Amino acid sequence: MTNEELKLTIAKLCSSAEFKDGAQFLEVIVPAADLHHLCRELRHNGETAFDYLFCLTGVDYPTYFEVVYHLDSTRHRHVVVLKARTASREYPVLDTIGDIWPTAYSHEREVYDLLGVRFNNHPDMRRLFLEDGWGFPLRKDYVDPVRIVER
């Protein structure tokens, strides 16, 4: 599917999605509440068939966290980038999509470990690299006076 067709399809599935063109891939900003529903549709709809989640990561912005999902279809070979924003920086929560793409479970654990974004319904929301009680190092306001040298 071309980006234009993808846009129409996604707009039909989720009316509140916003689109951003002109970048490398088609970018879709999805409201957090619709994320799980849209992902399920994109995965199981025969026209879109996004079966391969190749990258899942989080970005820290001044007022919210953004979790970025790169989706690929091994059947149609089109790519879409979904972005979901958390409502706040204090209690950042999103729904897990690990029941749709199991690889997401470990990637979500990584996002939780490094950014502190929690995922609802995740069966195993433990730290991945770091110990319990460690801060969230990829946050921009993370301060570690012992290990970080300011220049």
Next chain:
Amino acid sequence: MAEYREIIFNSDKIQTDDYFVNIGPQHPSTHGALRIVAKLEGEIVQSIDPVIGYIHSGIEKMCESLSYPQLIHLTDRMDYLSAHMNNEAVCLCIENALQVEVPERVKYIRTIMDELTRIASHQLWWCATGMDMGAMTTFFYGLRDREPILDIFEETCGARMTFNYNVPGGLMFDIHPNFQKRVKDFIRYFRKKLPEYDTLLSGNVIFKERTKGLGVLSKEEAIAWGVTGPSGRASGYSCDVRKLHPYSAYPYVKFEEKLATDGDTFWRYQLRIEEMWESMKIIEQLIDNIPEGDFAVKMKGVIKLPEGEFYQRVESARGEFGVFIVSDGKKNPYRLKFRSPGFSNLFVLNELVKGVKIADLVAIMATLDLVIPDIDR
């Protein structure tokens, strides 16, 4: 007595506790500091839980405070066996963002170096796989053949493992005058030596019996778990980035994407051997045709990426390696994420080992070709 027999043979009356065995973090078969907590019943693995982070070095955080040419140094410390591909991924991402077209000469040299790295990586993997299954000889054979490649690297860029040969816009230096001759010598040498690998291990009856039908991964599972590289292709999942999204000189060369359908340990092994043949084919097509020209384009002293998000995928020796850069227009990235193939490949291990013997867990783990710094970053 009858009661006793009844208890013994009626298994639901026996109360046994599951017990856990820690493998690693310091264990030869984990190839680095990886800890596997295996839940066992007798000798049979029920499930495993990989515990990682022992060598987490916060590379993504470090990258946020480094400029683009600086952060390339860190990428070859992640997957040190496909260091050249990691370097290249970052360079391609920067070049695409700045819309810089590198000279043809650079593309050819990069591709040759990629494939040499791939061969060297697969050789070391082959050594270690044999060792994991108790065959010491493979280690000597593999390292013997890896040495000429490392010598070529050393002569080209002064390093044997962490090259940092790529810079944004091209290469750090031109190739050594001996480069073409030495690469051709190596190919001639290795074409004779590679069949030895088959006679030593692939054709070995004990090895075949041990690996066939073990740890089967279906194509659907491979896609859902994001398993790429030879491990994914052994399940019939066509995921070669060199074919799907060609970069550098890959559009100019003819090679086959080797696929298998069984998805078991043996085929994950066999595909890597076949990939070495394909890599040699690619190098042979390019080595005599390296065009004349510059080895780099002139870039600005301070590289600043335009605002936006950039993604670049390359095929490393272990699978799809991705770089995701979020730029806010400054000289260092706002956020940088490395999509490492080993990370996705590791977490499928729990699906593969259910119901196998604990010794086979090591065999399955070996053919997933895990490099721990690639996972921990």
